[in-house]
């Protein structure tokens with residue numbers, strides 16, 4: 001199987017590549033523009049005969065021959081996607097159009113990694129896939145959440161009009177080794193702050209919730225969706241729900257009991273609650289997450305300690 005992974009040098013993408021490369025029948029091509037991804041994440045594969053890495057931006061056309069496309073490319077941290085919102089929406093719209101055009105030309109199956117952000121600030125809790133969402137179309141997050149909503153629309157239009165085989169995953173907050181240390185998302189922020197003896201910055205009110213999925217569970221869900229018979233959209237996430245204050249307390253307890261917790265200002269349109277309804281993933285994909293937050297955080301801590309050069313205190 002020849003497989004293209006867009007955004008494959010990113011945090012989730014590179015773990016997905018590791019898993020795909022385990023199968024000796026797979027040849028994997030990664031394209032990435034290195035805006036948030038890093039070659040370092042793929043260094044074990046560079047030079048491998050079944051692996052190819054191409055510096056490429058998906059907003060430009062790409063000519064390769066593949067059987068499957070995992071389309072992950074897009075900055076995912078609010079700090080990064082808000083940094084260049086026009087580029088973010090172009091990646092979601094033009095990038096997805098290009099990948100669908102490629103899928104159409106070569107007859108490939110294509111999987112889009114959409115997001116829980118398509119539910120916006122949800123008025124239904126937990127969120128089933130049938131919920132249409134509560135999204136601000138003109139806010140600072142819109143380049144990402146509306147961008148992903150258009151990407152989903154494009155996937156279904158190509159499916160209905162051209163018979164393309166599509167798969168859509170709605171990813172809920174994912175964490176694990178290889179996240180950028182200064183990524184700006186909450187789990188990486190708290191772990192880096194705890195290791196640097198800096199206060200954990202909880203954005204007010206601190207009662208907002210998220211559900212955190214460990215990256216190996218996420219990758220398993222994405223592959224099952226690609227290999228299965230269902231187009232989705234299907235929520236892939238861990239239904240364990242935590243407030244940001246609870247997350248900060250947990251990081252403090254597990255990593256650095258001496259660290260302070262500091263309340264700081266929030267950003268506009270921050271969703272107040274988020275938890276996936278994973279009935280469909282369970283029934284249609286036979287998937288559910290295995291790693292609990294308390295098990296996943298220490299695995300990420302180990303990776304951050306190595307990269308930050310902070311040894312564990314005895």
Ligand SMILES: O=C(O)[C@H]1O[C@H](OP(=O)(O)OP(=O)(O)OC[C@H]2O[C@@H](n3ccc(=O)[nH]c3=O)[C@H](O)[C@@H]2O)[C@H](O)[C@@H](O)[C@@H]1O
Pocket residue numbers: 076077078114115116117144171172173174184185186187189190201202203204208209210244266267270271
């Ligand atoms: O994974 C998802 O489902 C989507 O949501 C994330 O967005 P968000 O949940 O807002 O991600 P964070 O920036 O990690 O924020 C989570 C919560 O932590 C809070 N936070 C963030 C950073 C911080 O230092 N302190 C803090 O309390 C934020 O106010 C927010 O309520 C990202 O946009 C995407 O990676 C993704 O598509």
